[in-house]
Amino acid sequence: MEIAIIGLPQCGKTTIFNAATRGAAEVVAYANKPNIGVAKVPDGRLDVLEGMFKPKRTVYAEVTYLDIPAAPEGLGKTQGISGEYLNFLQRADAILIVARAFEDPSVPHVAESIDAFRDIDNMLYELTFADLEILERRLKRVDDSFKGARGTERDALTKEQATLERIKAELESGVHVRDQTVTEDEKRLLSGFQLLTSKPLIVVVNAGEDQLDQIADMETRLATEVEGSNIKTAALCGKVEMELAQMGQDAEEEADFRATMGVTGESGLNRMISLSYAALNLISFLTVGEDECRAWPITKGMAAQQAAGKIHTDLERGFIRGEVMTYDDLCSCRTLAEVRKRGLLRQEGKTYTVQDGDIMNILFNV
Numbered sequence: 001m002e003i004a005i006i007g008l009p010q011c012g013k014t015t016i017f018n019a020a021t022r023g024a025a026e027v028v029a030y031a032n033k034p035n036i037g038v039a040k041v042p043d044g045r046l047d048v049l050e051g052m053f054k055p056k057r058t059v060y061a062e063v064t065y066l067d068i069p070a071a072p073e074g075l076g077k078t079q080g081i082s083g084e085y086l087n088f089l090q091r092a093d094a095i096l097i098v099a100r101a102f103e104d105p106s107v108p109h110v111a112e113s114i115d116a117f118r119d120i121d122n123m124l125y126e127l128t129f130a131d132l133e134i135l136e137r138r139l140k141r142v143d144d145s146f147k148g149a150r151g152t153e154r155d156a157l158t159k160e161q162a163t164l165e166r167i168k169a170e171l172e173s174g175v176h177v178r179d180q181t182v183t184e185d186e187k188r189l190l191s192g193f194q195l196l197t198s199k200p201l202i203v204v205v206n207a208g209e210d211q212l213d214q215i216a217d218m219e220t221r222l223a224t225e226v227e228g229s230n231i232k233t234a235a236l237c238g239k240v241e242m243e244l245a246q247m248g249q250d251a252e253e254e255a256d257f258r259a260t261m262g263v264t265g266e267s268g269l270n271r272m273i274s275l276s277y278a279a280l281n282l283i284s285f286l287t288v289g290e291d292e293c294r295a296w297p298i299t300k301g302m303a304a305q306q307a308a309g310k311i312h313t314d315l316e317r318g319f320i321r322g323e324v325m326t327y328d329d330l331c332s333c334r335t336l337a338e339v340r341k342r343g344l345l346r347q348e349g350k351t352y353t354v355q356d357g358d359i360m361n362i363l364f365n366v
Helices: 013-021 044-053 083-091 116-145 151-172 184-191 209-225 238-247 251-261 268-279 304-311 313-317 327-333 336-341
Strands: 002-007 035-040 057-059 062-067 094-100 201-206 231-236 282-287 292-299 319-326 346-348 358-364
Touching (some): 013 035, 035 268, 116 201, 116 209, 231 268, 304 358, 313 358, 327 358
Parallel strands (some): 057 292, 094 201
């Protein structure tokens, strides 16, 4: 899972990156290469299982964050996204937009005034314009391909042209691709274009230390004006969260320090990971044993056979069945033997829909 962090210059996106990854990337106005950080997904269930099984290693699910380098000149002024910057975004599984709310005379805003919601709108327009350019280029190629096309090839081109023109028309009317109604065949067609407005989106307003008491109001406005089914939002003070993340305190010490500073709720790291999981529609299933206890991230609604493939392709190819128990049942029984004795170990087939917190053992033959 890779999430690309973008924003206008001087918005504090590297600060948010450091808060999300406990990183120490240098906070500079302009960088020439991306910062890459991996955040382990906190999971109290794994902590409990580690105590039960005493495995040789415990492996948490991970989220990779990519702090994209300086935006192209003119970003936010409808001058388009292209080149390497576009490639970074197209490769990502989701996009995180950072918008600046903090005031700092020593760090001038490119628009010469602070308005986070204006900046969010501008960034969303940029993503839309990038997609429109991609669609226009493809439509031109489709139109050129009609010359000499016959039979089934011409039918396929006609179908693609109609789909792309409809998608483009809805985009021009302000409906992002993620919010449009498309068939499974159309999803497969569009997947090849990696359209930016089809990707899950996270929007974070970066507040100042003197705005901690305004964060709740910012989040209410975000929920009303920005948040949607595939758009998750948050407001936080990136500077404070980065400093707390870099202090390396244990959970209790951090909680006390946060209370002293008047910072409530989850840590920036946990908040970003929660948003990332929600935006990507992810859950985790678990595997346990003396060698390893591990969390495996999968898309919600995934069938057992496809989930097995996240462990190893051989398990998916040779899938026979899954032995499944719930995390709560194992905690109640304390041992695998007791789970079996109580009849709580289920045998599930290929099409079983894996649930969050399921503990699975895959039986396979290749």
